[in-house]
Amino acid sequence: xxEGILSRxxxxxxxxxxxxxxxxxxxxxxxxxxxVVKKMARVWVGKEAYxxxxxxxxxxxxxxxxxxxxxxxxxxxxxxxxxDGLMLMKLRERPVAYTEELxxxxxxxxxxxxxxxxxxxxxxxxxxxxxxxxxxxxxxARCDGQNKKLGDYFYSSYVCEAVGLVADFFDVIEIAPPPAxxxxxxxxxxxxxxxxxxxxxxxxxxxxxxxxxxxxVQMTAKGQYAxxxxxxxxxxxxxxxxxxxxxxxxGLTPLPSAVEFYLGLFIAADxxxxxxxxxEISINPQAKIQATLELPLNLQARIxxxxxxxxxxxxxxxxxxxxxxxxxxxxxTKHNALRAALLLALGLLPDAAAWYRIEDLSEALRQRxxxxxxxxxxxxxxxxxxxxxxxxxxARAKHEAESLANWRKSEQVWIERALSGPLFHxxxxxxxxxxxxxxxTLTLFRLTEAGRAALRDIFHQPAETRxxxxxxxxxxxxxxxxxCQTCWIVQPNFDVVVYLDQAAxxxxxxxxxxxxxxxxxxxxxxxRLTRESVYAALEAGVEARQLLQTLESGSQHxxxxxxxxxxxxxxxxxxxxxxxLGASVIEFPDDAARDAALAGGKVKGAAIGDRFIxxxxxxxxxxxxxxxxxxxxxxxxxxxxxxxxxxxxxxINPARRDLLIxxxxxxxxxxxxxxxxxxxxCESVLAARSRGWTSEEIIDRxxxxxxxxxxxxxxxxxxxxxxxxxxxxxPTALATAPLLQTANAEVADAILQCGFLRPxxxxxxxxxxxxxxxxxxxxxxxxxxxxxxxxxxxxxLPSQPEKKK
Amino acid sequence: MKKGKTPPSVVSAAPLAPAQAALAAPLLHTHLTLVxxxxxxxxxxxxxxxxxxPLLVARLSDCxxxxxxxxxxxxxxxxxxxxxxxxxVGGAA
Numbered sequence: 001x002x003e004g005i006l007s008r009x010x011x012x013x014x015x016x017x018x019x020x021x022x023x024x025x026x027x028x029x030x031x032x033x034x035x036v037v038k039k040m041a042r043v044w045v046g047k048e049a050y051x052x053x054x055x056x057x058x059x060x061x062x063x064x065x066x067x068x069x070x071x072x073x074x075x076x077x078x079x080x081x082x083x084d085g086l087m088l089m090k091l092r093e094r095p096v097a098y099t100e101e102l103x104x105x106x107x108x109x110x111x112x113x114x115x116x117x118x119x120x121x122x123x124x125x126x127x128x129x130x131x132x133x134x135x136x137x138x139x140x141a142r143c144d145g146q147n148k149k150l151g152d153y154f155y156s157s158y159v160c161e162a163v164g165l166v167a168d169f170f171d172v173i174e175i176a177p178p179p180a181x182x183x184x185x186x187x188x189x190x191x192x193x194x195x196x197x198x199x200x201x202x203x204x205x206x207x208x209x210x211x212x213x214x215x216x217v218q219m220t221a222k223g224q225y226a227x228x229x230x231x232x233x234x235x236x237x238x239x240x241x242x243x244x245x246x247x248x249x250x251g252l253t254p255l256p257s258a259v260e261f262y263l264g265l266f267i268a269a270d271x272x273x274x275x276x277x278x279x280e281i282s283i284n285p286q287a288k289i290q291a292t293l294e295l296p297l298n299l300q301a302r303i304x305x306x307x308x309x310x311x312x313x314x315x316x317x318x319x320x321x322x323x324x325x326x327x328x329x330x331x332x333t334k335h336n337a338l339r340a341a342l343l344l345a346l347g348l349l350p351d352a353a354a355w356y357r358i359e360d361l362s363e364a365l366r367q368r369x370x371x372x373x374x375x376x377x378x379x380x381x382x383x384x385x386x387x388x389x390x391x392x393x394x395a396r397a398k399h400e401a402e403s404l405a406n407w408r409k410s411e412q413v414w415i416e417r418a419l420s421g422p423l424f425h426x427x428x429x430x431x432x433x434x435x436x437x438x439x440x441t442l443t444l445f446r447l448t449e450a451g452r453a454a455l456r457d458i459f460h461q462p463a464e465t466r467x468x469x470x471x472x473x474x475x476x477x478x479x480x481x482x483x484c485q486t487c488w489i490v491q492p493n494f495d496v497v498v499y500l501d502q503a504a505x506x507x508x509x510x511x512x513x514x515x516x517x518x519x520x521x522x523x524x525x526x527x528r529l530t531r532e533s534v535y536a537a538l539e540a541g542v543e544a545r546q547l548l549q550t551l552e553s554g555s556q557h558x559x560x561x562x563x564x565x566x567x568x569x570x571x572x573x574x575x576x577x578x579x580x581l582g583a584s585v586i587e588f589p590d591d592a593a594r595d596a597a598l599a600g601g602k603v604k605g606a607a608i609g610d611r612f613i614x615x616x617x618x619x620x621x622x623x624x625x626x627x628x629x630x631x632x633x634x635x636x637x638x639x640x641x642x643x644x645x646x647x648x649x650x651x652i653n654p655a656r657r658d659l660l661i662x663x664x665x666x667x668x669x670x671x672x673x674x675x676x677x678x679x680x681x682c683e684s685v686l687a688a689r690s691r692g693w694t695s696e697e698i699i700d701r702x703x704x705x706x707x708x709x710x711x712x713x714x715x716x717x718x719x720x721x722x723x724x725x726x727x728x729x730x731p732t733a734l735a736t737a738p739l740l741q742t743a744n745a746e747v748a749d750a751i752l753q754c755g756f757l758r759p760x761x762x763x764x765x766x767x768x769x770x771x772x773x774x775x776x777x778x779x780x781x782x783x784x785x786x787x788x789x790x791x792x793x794x795x796x797l798p799s800q801p802e803k804k805k
Numbered sequence: 806m807k808k809g810k811t812p813p814s815v816v817s818a819a820p821l822a823p824a825q826a827a828l829a830a831p832l833l834h835t836h837l838t839l840v841x842x843x844x845x846x847x848x849x850x851x852x853x854x855x856x857x858x859p860l861l862v863a864r865l866s867d868c869x870x871x872x873x874x875x876x877x878x879x880x881x882x883x884x885x886x887x888x889x890x891x892x893x894v895g896g897a898a
Contacts, residue, residue, distance in 0.1 A: 538892075539893060570890065573889075575892065576844070576847060577841070577891040578840070579838065579839070579841075579884070581877055582895045583838065584836075585833075585865070593831065594831075597831070610866075612866070614869075619833060626831055628830060628831055629830040632834050632835070634837055634874045635836035635838075637874075659832075660874065663864075667862070704874070704875070
């Protein structure tokens with residue numbers, strides 16, 4: 001659902017938001033065609049529905065949506081695909097699902113028969129058939145509020161993003177494992193490659209900690225991750241993979257653009273949130289990320305598998321024709337659809353512990369979904385005009401061969417990348433070589449224990465242990481791996497060597513927070529405790545005692561005495577200095593008044609100096625207890641009590657005096673006997689400069705407190721001039737020079753153009769005045785007299801405008 | 806603030822203790838940034854610092870000074886740069 005456009009970013013709501021805005025199906029029925037309403041009512045009440053008029057049918061439907069008995073009755077008469085559709089929704093523990101994902105999952109479970117008679121269909125929306133059946137029958141509603149079938153848009157990438165349930169079916173739908181895929185296990189696997197749980201935890205934990213350090217990631221106007229932010233995050237993580245080249249993993253199991261992958265994964269898991277208005281991604285304050293990372297791996301695997309399915313702005317492989325579908329806007333794509341189908345297929349393997357060929361899995365997927373779905377444009381069969389049966393058969397065979405080749409070039413490569421990339425890195429599958437294979441290519445796969453828990457066991461768990469929504473693992477932070485054993489060695493040089501196989505998620509989270517990662521491999525990570533990292537951890541809320549205790553309890557040997565002492569020193573050093581932001585201080589007339597207020601319990605806080613109390617109480621609470629003046633607020637704009645004159649005289653308005661103004665003035669002005677009067681002088685300004693102030697800083701500070709908002713321009717120039725600033729007043733001159741004035745500009749022009757007068761003149765100033773060379777005054781007077789200009793000796797002042805009578 | 810322009814001998818602690826005004830009633834000052842030290846000597850040291858000193862504009866006690874409005878982040882930055890590890894309390898400023 002495209003909710004709105006901010007700038008050029010299209011906003012894609014999360015499933016949580018879709019769930020909150022789930023369309024009121026009952027309310028929308030009135031807008032439907034009578035036949036459609038009756039058809040829907042037939043699903044609920046049988047053929048009787050056709051005897052109803054539209055209004056009665058609507059009332060019947062509304063009643064049925066709310067009636068648990070009607071819902072139960074309907075559930076007993078659902079088709080197989082409808083039942084599975086509702087089961088897939090229940091597995092998501094939400095009444096809403098992304099359209100692309102659910103559509104292809106349904107197609108995988110209930111593939112369409114391939115019928116060549118419909119030779120000319122070329123819609124890319126054919127794979128929505130099963131989902132459209134559910135929409136048509138009124139079991140699901142489109143979240144964008146429209147009623148059309150899905151996939152009826154030729155040459156358009158727009159697909160309704162989510163669909164929602166019209167009634168609560170979760171209590172009446174049982175979760176039952178669908179039939180297994182017809183796959184044959186591989187007899188033997190060679191050199192299996194497994195992602196260790198510790199590696200996965202380290203990756204996830206370090207990503208979270210480093211994102212937390214960075215604070216936020218910016219987005220571009222088009223809704224993509226901004227490269228500078230990605231680079232910064234990659235640098236913090238030690239992954240320089242922005243070129244798409246994997247660096248932290250071996251070549252056999254590459255995870256390209258790992259930063260984007262984990263960013264998308266955390267967003268899809270609702271651990272990070274996208275603020276489209278601010279164009280940035282930040283930590284979701286409602287998410288308990290550390291608690292999530294401390295869940296048992298099998299529980300975490302479910303979260304990551306679901307998040308991977310809905311991951312956006314990242315793709316396993318750019319397929320042929322992928323240009324056909326624009327993915328610039330970050331919405332759900334066909335990649336999400338194929339991920340959903342792949343994850344479901346992995347849950348339907350005949351033997352959970354057996355190895356399988358990736359190629360076989362790909363073929364099984366092609367048989368079920370590949371005839372109606374492609375990542376790019378779907379090639380379709382069209383029978384030759386007036387073809388003989390032989391020609392038709394040959395054309396079909398050709399089409400089949402092309403279709404298979406296209407799938408192998410595109411979708412199969414995508415599946416291989418998905419298995420060796422995200423699914424391997426999330427610890428859901430392990431990979432191996434086939435025994436007879438001469439190349440190093442990993443062609444076999446099997447589910448790991450976490451993979452089985454996330455993808456297969458979900459069908460086998462007793463239904464009563466699962467709820468619709470409340471059973472979300474993220475809501476159960478209590479289920480953490482509580483057992484923490486010794487897993488690191490703290491060395492005298494402040495290096496901490498962590499053994500990943502022994503480290504609990506909580507310990508990894510702790511050491512990521514207090515140390516700086518130096519190097520990591522599959523089994524061991526080395527961190528260094530530095531003053532800065534320990535300080536950052538203390539600032540992030542780790543207590544000094546907890547720091548030492550956790551380091552000690554996780555260490556296989558006692559902490560080196562030097563390390564323990566230094567850590568204690570660092571923590572103690574932090575206690576020596578506090579910066580208190582946004583503090584409230586009460587100023588009393590004298591110490592007696594202050595002490596009385598404290599002793600009488602009127603004010604709660606700490607005494608400072610002679611007359612002050614530092615308090616956490618609100619203004620309202622204080623006003624109830626004291627006859628309080630003020631309050632005076634200093635941020636974002638402090639009071640403006642200064643009256644500043646051209647000559648540098650500064651007067652503090654006693655009515656607006658504040659606690660800081662004298663101290664601020666003392667830095668740039670001279671005090672006088674009157675505490676309310678100060679003077680800005682050359683000396684005071686030079687003294688400020690000697691303490692490192694620039695003219696701009698002096699002017700800014702004064703203007704920040706001046707009643708008139710701006711400093712008098714003359715004083716501004718004076719300050720700049722005293723400090724020799726570039727933007728100072730520049731040269732001025734005060735001289736006595738003879739001035740020749742005329743009655744009007746034309747006379748002045750005539751004199752200036754006169755050849756024998758010009759040598760006696762200096763320059764014209766203004767329209768009716770000319771400066772004369774001092775030595776030429778006599779000669780010039782004589783000449784002017786001779787030619788009838790009659791020069792006087794008095795200055796011609798501008799005439800005053802006549803007052804109107 | 807420009808660095809390295811004057812010898813330390815010229816540096817002086819600009820802030821003054823706020824003058825005791827004839828207050829009719831207690832005054833509430835809000836949204837202040839305070840620097841608190843464990844010992845008076847440390848605050849003296851900060852006041853004498855050419856970079857941080859001018860930004861501390863009022864001294865409320867031997868161990869508490871007030872930062873000039875709008876300069877809280879600058880003071881934090883300078884303290885960290887100077888090797889201090891201040892405890893940051895609150896965040897509404």
